[in-house]
Amino acid sequence: MDVFAAIADPVRRELLVQLSGGPARVVDLAGEHPVSRPAISRHLRVLTDAGLVEADERGRERHYRLRTEPLTEVRTFVSHLERRAPITEHHLDALATEVRRTTRDRRRAAATPNHHQENTA
Amino acid sequence: MDVFAAIADPVRRELLVQLSGGPARVVDLAGEHPVSRPAISRHLRVLTDAGLVEADERGRERHYRLRTEPLTEVRTFVSHLERRAPITEHHLDALATEVRRTTRDRRRAAATPNHHQENTA
DNA sequence: GGAAAACGTAACCGATCAGTTACCAATCGC
DNA sequence: GCGATTGGTAACTGATCGGTTACGTTTTCC
Numbered sequence: 001m002d003v004f005a006a007i008a009d010p011v012r013r014e015l016l017v018q019l020s021g022g023p024a025r026v027v028d029l030a031g032e033h034p035v036s037r038p039a040i041s042r043h044l045r046v047l048t049d050a051g052l053v054e055a056d057e058r059g060r061e062r063h064y065r066l067r068t069e070p071l072t073e074v075r076t077f078v079s080h081l082e083r084r085a086p087i088t089e090h091h092l093d094a095l096a097t098e099v100r101r102t103t104r105d106r107r108r109a110a111a112t113p114n115h116h117q118e119n120t121a
Numbered sequence: 122m123d124v125f126a127a128i129a130d131p132v133r134r135e136l137l138v139q140l141s142g143g144p145a146r147v148v149d150l151a152g153e154h155p156v157s158r159p160a161i162s163r164h165l166r167v168l169t170d171a172g173l174v175e176a177d178e179r180g181r182e183r184h185y186r187l188r189t190e191p192l193t194e195v196r197t198f199v200s201h202l203e204r205r206a207p208i209t210e211h212h213l214d215a216l217a218t219e220v221r222r223t224t225r226d227r228r229r230a231a232a233t234p235n236h237h238q239e240n241t242a
Numbered sequence: 243g244g245a246a247a248a249c250g251t252a253a254c255c256g257a258t259c260a261g262t263t264a265c266c267a268a269t270c271g272c
Numbered sequence: 273g274c275g276a277t278t279g280g281t282a283a284c285t286g287a288t289c290g291g292t293t294a295c296g297t298t299t300t301c302c
Contacts, residue, residue, distance in 0.1 A: 008129035009260080013198065020202050026279055039261055041280060060269040060278045068203045075199050077134065081141050082189045130290080147249060160291055162250060181248050181299040 003070040004077075006050035011035060012043050016066060019053060023065040124191040125198075127171035132156060133164050137187060140174060144186040 007013055011033060018029055030040040044064060047053040051070040055062040128134055132154060139150055151161040165185060168174040172191040176183040 002131075004131075004134065005129045007198070008126045010123075010125075011260085013125065016202055020205050027277085030279095035260085036262065037279075038263085038281080042260080045280085060267095062279070066202065071199050071203060074195065077128070078192050078196050078199075081137055081187065082192060084141050132290085148247085156290085157292065158249075159251080159293085163290080166250085181297095183249070 001046050001049055003050050003052065003073050006046055006052055006070075007074070009043065009046075011039075012047055015040070015043055015047065016052060019064060019066040023056070023063040025061050025063060029064070122167050122170055124171050124173065124194050127167055127173055127191075128195070130164070130167075132160075133168055136161070136164060136168065137173060140185060140187040144177070144184040146182050146184060150185070 007016070014033065015029055018024060018032065026037065026041060026044065029044070030037040033040060044053060044055075048055065052067055053064045054067050055064050128137070135154070136150055139145060139153065147158065147162060147165065150165070151158040154161060165174060165176075169176065173188055174185045175188050176185050
């Protein structure tokens with residue numbers, strides 16, 4: 001299943017948002033949803049196949065964490081459409097602002113080793 | 122059907138790309154696809170419901186054109202995930218570059234009123 | 243006026259999806 | 273060792289999806 005299909009499901013999008021706050025176990029993820037744990041397990045499988053998450057085995061637990069690389073395809077697609085389309089200028093400005101802020105945050109995070117478990121090699 | 126589901130289908134993504142080159146009629150859009158015209162019609166209906174396209178009635182023809190506003194939601198979602206995730210720096214740099222270029226192209230396009238049908242590539 | 247073109251919709255169908263329950267394997271804590 | 277916890281998978285099911293063909297309507301053009 002490709003990335004676009006993977007993020008088409010609202011439950012999966014919610015899972016990704018949860019994981020954007022840091023790694024989590026399956027029970028923890030499932031605890032926040034009205035659907036059963038096996039259903040979550042299968043959603044995680046789909047996300048894994050799409051490359052959007054990865055699991056670290058820790059004994060009987062699996063710690064899932066977010067992987068954002070595949071999102072590049074989505075971003076590229078959206079950018080492509082927005083580039084040549086009769087859109088109002090402010091949309092792109094908003095995007096540029098977003099990116100500037102993101103990059104700044106990112107740099108700050110990299111300079112501050114006290115974040116969570118990610119040591120960017 | 123929400124925007125994420127709308128862009129989950131490869132045919133619909135292709136339609137959006139086609140329309141990013143300018144408005145087009147249903148027959149023209151269908152001509153580039155191996156699927157039947159009614160199928161295209163229904164894809165266009167889904168895209169319309171998602172707000173991603175809009176049709177101008179011109180006699181017996183309908184000229185569909187792209188609307189990018191709903192894509193904001195997708196961009197926001199992706200940005201949100203990428204902001205706080207252990208990603209390598211070069212991804213954000215790539216995004217920043219993309220945006221810079223996009224803005225520049227956009228300004229140039231706005232200054233040049235004569236771009237319309239495909240024939241761009 | 244009538245054929246042709248453009249396009250939407252209805253009816254149908256097979257495939258896929260997302261959910262459930264039931265079950266099994268592995269690991270942890272006492 | 274043993275019960276409890278964690279989590280994956282299998283089997284089943286109802287719903288949705290995407291495709292097709294058939295058809296109806298409107299507009300264009302001779």
